[in-house]
Amino acid sequence: MEFDHKGDVKRSRLSRRALMLGGIQASVAAVIGWRMHQLGVKEGDQYRLLAEENRINIQLLPPARGLIYDRDGDLLTINDRVYAIEMVREQSRDPELILNRLAQLLPLTQEDIDKALADMKKRRAFVPVTVATGLEWEHIAAVSANAPALPGVTPVLGLNRQYPKGPEFSHIVGYVGSVSDYDLNETDDHDPLLRIPRFKIGKTGIEATLEKPLRGEAGIKRIEVNSLGRVIRELDRKEGASGVDIQLTVGxxxxxxxxxxxxxxxxxxxxxxxxxxxxxxxxxxxxxxxxxxxxxxxxxDWKEMNDPHYRPxxxxxxxxxxxxxxxxxxxxxxxxxxxxxxxxxxxxxxxxxxxxxxxxxxxxxxxxxxxxxxxxxxxxxxxxxxxxxxxxxxxxxxxxxxxxxxxxxxxxxxxxxxxxxxxxxxxxxxxxxxxxxxxxxxxxxxxxxxxxxxxxxxxxxxxxxxxxxxxxxxxxxxxxxxxxxxxxxxxxxxxxxxxxxxxxxxxxxxxxxxxxxxxxxxxxxxxxxxxxxxxxxxxxxxxxxxxxxxxxxxxxxxxxxxxxxxxxxxxxxxxxxxxxxxxxxxxxxxxxxxxxxxxxxxxxxxxxxxxxxxxxxxxxxxxxxx
CATH class of the missing domain: 3.40.710.10 (DD-peptidase/beta-lactamase superfamily)
Structure with a gap:
């Protein structure tokens, strides 16, 4: 009986190669399995959010406006808490449709809707636009309850300027109003706060002449939102600096x-x-x-304030x-x-x-x-x-x-x-x-x-x-x-x-x-x-x-x-x-x-x-x- 020595050698080499290849394949499979476990279990939430087209938004935090006092230390201005609704155009998909839905929940007129749409067109798609302000808690609750049908809509808590001694100090203290296109064209101030729709600045009086120090400096917060515009979490926040306080010599x-x-x-x-x-x-x-x-x-009121003889x-x-x-x-x-x-x-x-x-x-x-x-x-x-x-x-x-x-x-x-x-x-x-x-x-x-x-x-x-x-x-x-x-x-x-x-x-x-x-x-x-x-x-x-x-x-x-x-x-x-x-x-x-x-x-x-x-x-x- 004769043995084919060369054939045995070849078969032996093939067996070793098969074992090595199988080992490599098993190792790759193990690595892939381990990584799939990581992706699917441990990091599943993170990548699920990414799969839903989540993004990081950076938002400005308007600072609290400085307060004005009279000679005796009594307040001439107050920053009242106020509820408002903001809307981001790129997250709402169909802004007009969403605004009409909001009008069923909020006291919004057609004029308010048209103004909001106009503000959105003037700003970048990711910039929040204030749709309504001065709202009651019931309005905020209604919006929150209908959040899935209102993509891009966010209830916020802000500050609203009030003047407890309005008539007595109106010519001295003045008043604030929303930033207009005229204001933007007339100023060299490049503060990004001025680009926030309906952001209030001083229009007359000390509110106007000391606008920048009274305004303060904006803060910043980073939030994570999903494709529907729903806020997932706040990542971090840097508070701004409140405006300066002022005391007048007038009592x-x-x-x-x-x-x-x-x-x-x-x-x-x-x-x-x-x-x-x-x-x-x-x-x-x-x-x-x-x-x-x-x-x-x-x-x-406007006719009375513009009386040509007495000029209030x-x-x-x-x-x-x-x-x-x-x-x-x-x-x-x-x-x-x-x-x-x-x-x-x-x-x-x-x-x-x-x-x-x-x-x-x-x-x-x-x-x-x-x-x-x-x-x-x-x-x-x-x-x-x-x-x-x-x-x-x-x-x-x-x-x-x-x-x-x-x-x-x-x-x-x-x-x-x-x-x-x-x-x-x-x-x-x-x-x-x-x-x-x-x-x-x-x-x-x-x-x-x-x-x-x-x-x-x-x-x-x-x-x-x-x-x-x-x-x-x-x-x-x-x-x-x-x-x-x-x-x-x-x-x-x-x-x-x-x-x-x-x-x-x-x-x-x-x-x-x-x-x-x-x-x-x-x-x-x-x-x-x-x-x-x-x-x-x-x-x-x-x-x-x-x-x-x-x-x-x-x-x-x-x-x-x-x-x-x-x-x-x-x-x-x-x-x-x-x-x-x-x-x-x-x-x-x-x-x-x-x-x-x-x-x-x-x-x-x-x-x-x-x-x-x-x-x-x-x-x-x-x-x-x-």
Missing amino acids: QELQTYTLNRLKGHSASAVVMDVTNGDILALASGPTFDSNKFLKPISQA LVNKAVAGTYPPGSTFKMVVALAGLEAGLIDSSEEVYCPGHMEVANRKFHCWKRGGHGHVHLREALRYSCDVYFYDLALRVGIEKITQMAHKLGLGERPNIQLPSIKEGLMPTKDWKRKVKKKDWVLGDSINAGIGQGFVLASPLQLAVMTARIASGMKIEPRLINLYNNEVYPTRGLEPLDINPNHLAIIRSGMSEVSNHRRGTAYGARLKPEQGGPMAGKTGTSQVRQITAAERRKGVVRNEDLPWNRRDHALFVAFAPVQNPRYAISVVVEHGGGGSAVAAPIARDIMARTIKLGDKGYGNLPNNRTREQT
Whole structure:
């Protein structure tokens, strides 16, 4: 029997190779089995979510807006918790269909639906859009219960700005409103918060001028959502920084009283502390309620707010400019004294008019005041005295003095639409009016008419500087982010103190001499007086020679918008000045009859409230008031 040795060898090699191959195949199978176990059991949830097209979304967390307090530490703004509904376009598949479903659960109008659709088209598909806000818990519960039929819809809890003292502080605090396309086009601010539909920013007042610090900085959260837009989990979150808190120098009690005293008039008033420039009251009437701008305004409210005569939306205290009338005579007098062109005893004869270049410029007193010196000219408010003085001093020196006293200068406080008024010069008239300056222009400027314009705030600053002898600057904010806001302008004015004393003496006679123009509105000792002041009446129409021959028509017999403006400025107490005030009543008639009594009452209340310090802010206050 013969053996095939070579065949055995070949068969042996094939058996070993088969075993090796089988082993390798078994090993691969084992690895695959183990990995399938990992994928199917241990990591099944993770990959199941991925299979459902889950994605990681990054969302901005709007910060809590900074709070605003009054002088006493009482809140002027509140961040109320509010329920809202957000919607992501790319997750909702058919936004219009989903919105119509929502309308069956929420108080959504067709206009609301159209606006939401328009907002979605303007933003990227993954950006959440606020569909409804200010909802009740019942609405949120209904949406949550119907979540499977509402892909891309998410209930959220946010903050809504409210103004508990709305009408009293509307012109100072202002209000917030949704970011508009106009806002985006007008700003260089690239904060992504501004791209969130219906995100609120300051529109007027301090809310607008201090928008960025009040807004704070956004936080970020990462969430995992499935293909239906349902939130699976929140992965992580980084909280933002809340806006800064601000405390005003204005107190609610005096502010409310001032507005009530202006009631019935289109008027404004400013009260200042002459020792440091603190604004204690800044009122413009009639006012409006800031809270009405937090939701759609009714036609009736909008019509009332846009009254063309009383203009409730305009902050007349800073944005209104008026011929200052006789309240400007202190400026002309100081210009003459500082130039050495007059002294306090020099007399001017007033026959009731002055004739220049064949034109008569009349004094308010038809028969004239006779011979008067400076104090008497202020006491009686003699126009002829200041006609003469203005011609001698010249407009350039008058305007220089006006700037020293804060007129023609834009006050540096944190409010929008602040006007700088107008203190004219010869060059100004040539450039703007394309005409040369004439003697009549100087005469008109001598009594605060013609081209001269000033705001109530500027008149208060002027009065505070005369009373204190310092270059005092208005101050509206006491605390900014818990730090004291600086006081400015405590250096002496570049004006002879003796000349300021003469002016203060003349102003005292206006209010306290029996023949002074404001004696009827004097501040009595039991009210904290005496008070030094100056009346002013500025014309808004030209009185013709024919009318003067027949007799000038009385203000009360004219249409309201053709009557003179009534003005009054004052400081008190006379011997140790502490407070300054200015009052302007549009078309109020005479300053002594209308503006002076208002100023007296406000000054009396200011003194009664006394040297009230600033109230402390809550130490552990929250940004949300529930």
